[in-house]
Amino acid sequence: MFESLPESKPDAILALMERFRGDTRAHKVDLGVGIYKDANGNTPVLAAVKQAEKLLLESQDTKAxxxxxxxxxxxxxxxxxxxxxxxxxxxxxxxxxxxxxxxxxxxxxxxxxxxxxxxxxxxxxxxxxxxxxxxxxxxxxxxxxxxxxxxxxxxxxxxxxxxxxxxxxxxxxxxxxxxxxxxxxxxxxxxxxxxxxxxxxxxxxxxxxxxxxxxxxxxxxxxxxxxxxxxxxxxxxxxxxxxxxxxxxxxxxxxxxxxxxxxxxxxxxxxxxxxxxxxxxxxxxxxxxxxxxxxxTDSLNKQWREELEGMRSRMVRQRSAFAEAMRKRTNSDKFDYIAHQKGMFSRLPLSTSQIESLRDVNGIYLVGDGRINVAGLPEENMDALADAIASVL
Ligand SMILES: Cc1ncc(COP(=O)(O)O)c(C=O)c1O
Known part of the structure; x- marks a missing residue:
């Protein structure tokens, strides 16, 4: 049955995540991942969700x-x-x-x-x-x-x-x-x-x-x-x-x-x-x-909206901080677009060899098309990240 099946192609993003996990450098940065990360690099369960799950556990009376x-x-x-x-x-x-x-x-x-x-x-x-x-x-x-x-x-x-x-x-x-x-x-x-x-x-x-x-x-x-x-x-x-x-x-x-x-x-x-x-x-x-x-549930809805706004506004701040750091390094507005774009992703205008160099030399991981997850930008280390990116430009 299975003898004629070809090998499946590994998913590029999953392969990158695997490589990131195996990287032992303390300062490594994961910009490739496709999920929201907080300032500590975690993706916690939202408090409103946790609360709703508790309510559900108590009130659910069937699994029909x-x-x-x-x-x-x-x-x-x-x-x-x-x-x-x-x-x-x-x-x-x-x-x-x-x-x-x-x-x-x-x-x-x-x-x-x-x-x-x-x-x-x-x-x-x-x-x-x-x-x-x-x-x-x-x-x-x-x-x-x-x-x-x-x-x-x-x-x-x-x-x-x-x-x-x-x-x-x-x-x-x-x-x-x-x-x-x-x-x-x-x-x-x-x-x-x-x-x-x-x-x-x-x-x-x-x-x-x-x-x-x-x-x-x-x-x-x-x-x-x-x-x-x-x-x-x-x-x-x-x-x-x-x-x-x-x-x-x-x-x-x-x-x-x-x-x-x-x-x-x-x-x-x-x-x-x-x-x-x-x-x-x-x-x-x-x-x-x-x-x-x-x-x-009014109280949970309010709490969720606040948590969502917290994620959104943090990404907006990350975008601005990164654009600002790149403005200083490049003496140009070339990266200002990052501050104006929306959501969790943007693309950096980098070649494959620049992306590989960032990964191998600096421990900065991004997807092969230059996509970065702005939630993963290191708040405390934005300058070091900007220096590394400027060094490959
Ligand atoms: C553009 C886009 N559409 C759809 C999805 C699917 O999301 P889900 O995890 O809910 O299946 C994703 C997830 O990353 C996405 O980026």
Whole structure:
């Protein structure tokens, strides 16, 4: 059975993490990891989450199945978070998913089943896992240019002209906020132009929302999706609770959809439920139940928002401190873009040999495309880091 299977390619980021773990240098710095780190390099369970877990432990009286679309209160809380407290929800439906990844996959399966010939347009670059997930769903993939690596900003004109060449009815995958890996987000006016294009060409927006609350704030980060929802008849969103609630391993997220009318919304959710049934039958409960408690218990909700704001504002400070340190070393504003970008990632304009040199000589680990996790920037050692980066430029 297995003799003809090829070796699987090691995941570049996991391999880097492995190498980092084996590095015995005390001053080593991990900028490659894809999760939030606090000032001590830890990813602790949020206090609001811990509290909700205690409540859950005391109150839960059954482990009976939750059903394919999961917890209704959790789904309602996610609709509220993504579309806003005042959103008209009659055309919106949601299903609990196994993290943002699970949502991406079930939504991709749903789309393939209803529009089998459509291609999906994905930003270049994008989160590397988008490619295997969408390939596994059998959707043809095309790329739109997204990032100008020289100018370190969105190449909006190139993006728009690529999307103008899309076939009517194609799908467009958009990072709702905090673009991974570049940290370069569209401005509201640019979102408006993309929404206009989607409307005129009947392009179907597929949002990946993995970092809501890490950019400018929970509501601010959802402005893109809400703008589209006001204008367009249909869209889907793959939302993750991994980062903003720190629930990574609990695999918690939601697949949300906006349909043209309530009957279509119900049918779409019904078909999504069929997709789920044939994949993993039903989602795990713990993370979603915990999230629901956090979002719907006033005191926990307040505590969570404060903790989320703490993570967000720390990343903003880290960005500014790094940009400032690089400004001093380069006597230029070349790295100022880091301070203006959003979320957990940005890219440094470094070559492969510069990245290797930082790793081998200085014990600074970053992904091969120059992506850094700004949460991992060493608060106390920013000067030493900036010196090392300046030395390879
Ligand atoms: C852009 C993007 N989408 C989706 C995900 C998936 O998140 P989850 O861990 O919830 O599956 C990630 C995780 O890193 C991500 O960066």
């Amino acid at each position: 199945y939750v059903g394919p679309i999961g917890s209704r209160p959790f789904c309602d809380a996610m609709i509220n978070q993504v579309f806003g407290a005042n959103a008209k929800t009659d055309r919106i439906r949601a299903a609990q998913s196994t993290g943002g990844t699970g949502a991406l996959r079930i939504l991709a399966d749903l789309i393939k089943s209803t529009r089998p010939d459509a291609a999906i347009w994905v930003s270049d670059p994008t989160w590397p896992n988008h490619v295997p997930i969408l390939n596994a769903a059998g959707i043809e993939m095309k790329h739109y240019p997204y990032y100008d690596a020289q100018k370190c900003e969105v190449s909006f004109d190139a993006m728009m002209s690529a999307l103008k060449s899309a076939t009517d009815g194609d799908i467009v995958l958009l990072h709702g906020c905090c673009h991974n890996p570049t940290g370069a987000d569209l401005l509201l006016d640019q979102w408006q132009q993309v929404a206009d294009l989607c409307e005129s060409k009947s392009l179907f927006p597929f949002f990946d929302m993995a970092y809501q609350g890490f950019g400018d704030g929970l509501d601010e980060d959802a402005a893109s999706i809400r703008l589209f929802a006001d204008k367009l008849p249909e869209l889907v969103v793959a939302a993750s609770c991994s980062k903003n609630l720190g629930l990574y391993r609990e695999r918690t997220g939601a697949a949300l959809l906006l349909a043209a009318d309530t009957a279509q919304a119900d049918r779409a959710l019904g078909q999504l439920s069929v997709v789920i049934r044939s994949n993993y039958s039903m989602p795990p409960d713990h993370g979603a139940n915990t999230t629901n408690l956090v979002m719907t």
